[in-house]
Amino acid sequence: MLQKLRFAAGALAIVLLVAWLWPRPGELDGETSGGDTLARIRASGVVRVGFANEAPYAFVDTATGHLTGEAPELARLIFRQLGVPEIEGVLTEFGSLIPALKAGRFDVIAAGMYITPARCREVLFSDPTYAIGEAFIVPDGNPLGLHGYRDLRDTPEAVLGVVTGAIQLRYAREMGIPDARIRIFPDAPSAVDGVAAGRVSAYAGTSLTVNDLLSKTDAPLARAEPFEDPVIDGKPVKGFGAFGFRRNDRTFRDAFNQVLKATIGTPQHLELVEPFGFGENTLPGDVTAAQLCGAGHD
Amino acid sequence: MIEFLQTHLPALVGGLRVTLQLTVGGALLALLLATVAGLARRSPSRWLRWPANVYVEAFRGTSALVQLFWFYFALPFFGLSMPALVTGVLVLGLNSGAYGAEVVRSAIANVPRGQWEAGRALNLGERQILFRVILPQALPMMLPPAGNLLIELLKNTALVSLITLSELTFTAQVQRAATLDTVPLFALTLLIYFLVAQVLAVGMRSVEARIARRRGRA
Numbered sequence: 001m002l003q004k005l006r007f008a009a010g011a012l013a014i015v016l017l018v019a020w021l022w023p024r025p026g027e028l029d030g031e032t033s034g035g036d037t038l039a040r041i042r043a044s045g046v047v048r049v050g051f052a053n054e055a056p057y058a059f060v061d062t063a064t065g066h067l068t069g070e071a072p073e074l075a076r077l078i079f080r081q082l083g084v085p086e087i088e089g090v091l092t093e094f095g096s097l098i099p100a101l102k103a104g105r106f107d108v109i110a111a112g113m114y115i116t117p118a119r120c121r122e123v124l125f126s127d128p129t130y131a132i133g134e135a136f137i138v139p140d141g142n143p144l145g146l147h148g149y150r151d152l153r154d155t156p157e158a159v160l161g162v163v164t165g166a167i168q169l170r171y172a173r174e175m176g177i178p179d180a181r182i183r184i185f186p187d188a189p190s191a192v193d194g195v196a197a198g199r200v201s202a203y204a205g206t207s208l209t210v211n212d213l214l215s216k217t218d219a220p221l222a223r224a225e226p227f228e229d230p231v232i233d234g235k236p237v238k239g240f241g242a243f244g245f246r247r248n249d250r251t252f253r254d255a256f257n258q259v260l261k262a263t264i265g266t267p268q269h270l271e272l273v274e275p276f277g278f279g280e281n282t283l284p285g286d287v288t289a290a291q292l293c294g295a296g297h298d
Numbered sequence: 299m300i301e302f303l304q305t306h307l308p309a310l311v312g313g314l315r316v317t318l319q320l321t322v323g324g325a326l327l328a329l330l331l332a333t334v335a336g337l338a339r340r341s342p343s344r345w346l347r348w349p350a351n352v353y354v355e356a357f358r359g360t361s362a363l364v365q366l367f368w369f370y371f372a373l374p375f376f377g378l379s380m381p382a383l384v385t386g387v388l389v390l391g392l393n394s395g396a397y398g399a400e401v402v403r404s405a406i407a408n409v410p411r412g413q414w415e416a417g418r419a420l421n422l423g424e425r426q427i428l429f430r431v432i433l434p435q436a437l438p439m440m441l442p443p444a445g446n447l448l449i450e451l452l453k454n455t456a457l458v459s460l461i462t463l464s465e466l467t468f469t470a471q472v473q474r475a476a477t478l479d480t481v482p483l484f485a486l487t488l489l490i491y492f493l494v495a496q497v498l499a500v501g502m503r504s505v506e507a508r509i510a511r512r513r514g515r516a
Contacts, residue, residue, distance in 0.1 A: 021319045028381050053475050062309065062476040091472070092462045096371070103374040105382075105462060189475050217478045 038252040049110035052094035056276035057112030071110040095165030109244030120293035128240035128284040135210040136224035148228030149175040161200035168204040313469025327391025336402025357396035370461040386458040405436040445502035
């Protein structure tokens, strides 16, 4: 009797476990890529956007489980006008965004990714949606006196932390910081923990990422003030963030750009992005993706 | 403390679900592959032996993380695009299966040769000897290393966080990005892995005990 009861309890536990683990509808959806992406997402009403969970650009609000940030909110607005009511986020590491887009894992990169010539060879960019400068996170009091990439280069014991796949690695190299003094972290929180734990002297990120991270942490860290933006090819660099598309999705990208152009800078757009720290002062002006990509690419 | 758990635990349980899906799916696939490849590696036919050798050496000899990237990011260029969960189960199963094949092969090799000879002397067929005489003796030898592999598989599922699957480790990373509670969050994640591994270990030990008892009776 007891043995039968034990058997029944065990069987029930296994059935419940399997029921919990069994894939829910949608979890096993395959990805289709190629062909006419715009026509496909218009037909299905859903566009999948890739993001790397970096606040304030594109992140999951853990309180609501909702994808939000500068890029997803703007994407929602624009895709609605393109006749696609719903966006669905696909979360991946920042360094995997481009490979995953190319492999058809999602349709658009909506992560506030900067336009760079190297990335332009891999993907098509929309025109930029914002322009911002750089910043460092350093220990309170900035013990090594690091106020920019140049200071860091000229301080032999200083080590810089950057995030894998992010633009700051290129800035560091162009500014002449040797690779031996650069540490690459998988994500921004790890880099911040790296500064807090003394593994690196500074974390280099965009000024908005830095503000966001500092607002969350209790560790004795601060923004390096004042800060000198890196100067590359004679001009101080600014980052221009945009949406990324597959290279064979040119008509899709062009349709997106058209709506984007009519949206950027409108009161509706500014109201949408102000909660994330963007505003009038981060508008990209009339800079286009073609200018940022350089010759031969757009 | 309560507030910390309220913020993070529901998300971590969602991540644990994916981790367990990968572990169970990967283990079932690995069991099948380990049995087939382990037996094939001892087969007299080179048409069975060779593919099994290639499989085992290829998956043992390359990085699981790179295999994962390859299946997820490179295979779609050859026209085969599997959902992330399927890719994860497949790569983890192929990987553990390759190690498991060696466990199966070595356990069979460790049954004394005299058992085969005794079987032949009793006029049993080769297949009968294998399934009736050799495997029942080899099975208890396979269980402890198989338990090892199962726990190894559980922990390997964390690799899958790199192909857009929100399993336990990745969920912890996401929660950490929102609040930067690094230390308590990773401590809780370690604890969850440890508890699941303990459940697996206890389960494997009870299977071992059950088989030992059955053998004692036979």
